[in-house]
Amino acid sequence: MLARICLLVASVAAVARASDVIFGYLPTWQLDKAAAIDQSKYTHLSLAFAIPDESGSISMENQDAILTNYTSTESTKILVSLGGWTGSKHFSAILKDAKKRSDMAQNMVRWIKDYNFDGWDIDFEYPGRQGDSCHPFDPAQDTKNLLVFVNDLRQRLSDEFPESQKLITLATRFQPFDGPAGPLDNVSAFAAPIDFINIMLYDFNGVWSDSTGPNAPLDFAPGKGLQVSYRSSIQAWIDAGIPPAKINAGLPFYGRTTTAKIDISKEKDMYQPLNKQIPKGDAEDLEEADSSCGGSKAFSGVWKYRNLRSEGVLDSVDSAVSPWIRHFDPETITPWLFNRETMDFISYDDTLSISAKTQHAMDKGLAGVMVWPATNDYDNELLSAIYDTLYQE
Numbered sequence: 001m002l003a004r005i006c007l008l009v010a011s012v013a014a015v016a017r018a019s020d021v022i023f024g025y026l027p028t029w030q031l032d033k034a035a036a037i038d039q040s041k042y043t044h045l046s047l048a049f050a051i052p053d054e055s056g057s058i059s060m061e062n063q064d065a066i067l068t069n070y071t072s073t074e075s076t077k078i079l080v081s082l083g084g085w086t087g088s089k090h091f092s093a094i095l096k097d098a099k100k101r102s103d104m105a106q107n108m109v110r111w112i113k114d115y116n117f118d119g120w121d122i123d124f125e126y127p128g129r130q131g132d133s134c135h136p137f138d139p140a141q142d143t144k145n146l147l148v149f150v151n152d153l154r155q156r157l158s159d160e161f162p163e164s165q166k167l168i169t170l171a172t173r174f175q176p177f178d179g180p181a182g183p184l185d186n187v188s189a190f191a192a193p194i195d196f197i198n199i200m201l202y203d204f205n206g207v208w209s210d211s212t213g214p215n216a217p218l219d220f221a222p223g224k225g226l227q228v229s230y231r232s233s234i235q236a237w238i239d240a241g242i243p244p245a246k247i248n249a250g251l252p253f254y255g256r257t258t259t260a261k262i263d264i265s266k267e268k269d270m271y272q273p274l275n276k277q278i279p280k281g282d283a284e285d286l287e288e289a290d291s292s293c294g295g296s297k298a299f300s301g302v303w304k305y306r307n308l309r310s311e312g313v314l315d316s317v318d319s320a321v322s323p324w325i326r327h328f329d330p331e332t333i334t335p336w337l338f339n340r341e342t343m344d345f346i347s348y349d350d351t352l353s354i355s356a357k358t359q360h361a362m363d364k365g366l367a368g369v370m371v372w373p374a375t376n377d378y379d380n381e382l383l384s385a386i387y388d389t390l391y392q393e
């Protein structure tokens with residue numbers, strides 16, 4: 001009898017669960033790492049990126065080989081992401097021009113027909129604001145034009161695929177889309193045509209900041225670092241009219257390195273003066289110029305989680321290899337690492353911070369969480385932390 005009651009309770013809980021989305025990005029330049037991912041735990045995987053040219057034509061490097069390699073399953077839907085940081089150069093101009101806008105939408109419909117995937121994730125991450133340094137933007141028009149475009153795309157997808165609900169998702173920065181006076185206080189009109197927005201809740205503090213600080217704090221420390229967090233950004237999008245059930249909260253599977261000017265391990269907190277030169281991150285971090293805008297070569301300072309775990313920094317989830325020391329900051333609910341010999345400081349996410357953020361997404365009744373990028377995991381550790389938090393009990 002008891003067992004029966006437990007079963008009943010469990011099935012009620014399963015039906016009532018609000019948050020069940022785990023949306024992962026698969027960068028096309030990292031697909032050799034995709035086989036190690038427990039893909040069945042992702043409800044959505046998006047191949048990033050297809051890039052529009054100035055006429056609204058779309059291409060992806062190696063597109064035939066890649067897109068025929070991924071087909072949706074019962075558990076996992078497949079999307080393609082359009083644009084991204086370096087691939088968004090032409091969005092502003094395309095969306096302004098009725099002919100180009102319509103051509104791009106038509107091309108997007110044709111890609112779904114040709115390659116048979118489940119929908120588009122649009123990564124015009126910075127409408128109305130400077131993204132990559134050489135990309136044009138228009139504060140008065142971009143957000144309005146994006147809405148016109150998304151509504152048009154929704155109409156075309158409904159007309160072309162009446163039987164199957166094709167998806168439209170948007171990748172966005174931490175604040176609501178911009179208008180002429182900065183972030184808009186009402187973007188609710190986007191809610192109807194889209195399935196989800198995926199909020200990028202990382203890259204808050206880095207070499208661009210006044211001090212070392214957390215890459216992706218669940219909460220910010222009052223008066224220290226950028227006064228924005230995972231929690232405050234989710235609330236900002238909800239306050240601007242996007243229903244929680246259409247929001248996936250972004251989780252980084254990486255950390256960022258900066259070099260401190262003083263020994264952080266001797267201080268009370270992680271916010272200390274830093275060098276303005278980005279140090280090399282993991283072994284995969286190359287000194288490169290921006291692939292869209294050029295400029296001088298620089299490291300990114302990025303440490304992929306799997307490399308933190310396999311290149312002699314962390315020898316378990318919560319212990320560092322000397323000379324690295326590890327701390328878990330209770331205020332921002334994120335871990336950090338410091339190397340006294342190089343003075344390198346790494347703020348990153350681990351199973352504890354990822355679980356806490358996933359729990360917050362559930363508490364807010366969000367659709368779920370988003371991962372950038374799925375290919376950075378180590379033995380599915382971070383993915384399991386999400387999965388076990390979402391699907392426990």
Ligand SMILES: *[C@@H]1O[C@H](CO)[C@@H](O)[C@H](O)[C@H]1NC(C)=O
Nearest residue numbers: 031032033034035065066069
């Ligand atoms: C196809 O998928 C497998 C498994 O995920 C991966 O190892 C392989 O590199 C992929 N090939 C291409 C061209 O993406």
Ligand SMILES: *[C@@H]1O[C@H](CO)[C@@H](O)[C@H](O)[C@H]1NC(C)=O
Nearest residue numbers: 185186187188189190240241
């Ligand atoms: C937000 O905009 C929508 C239309 O886009 C409107 O219906 C709604 O009343 C607005 N909400 C507020 C609080 O102004």
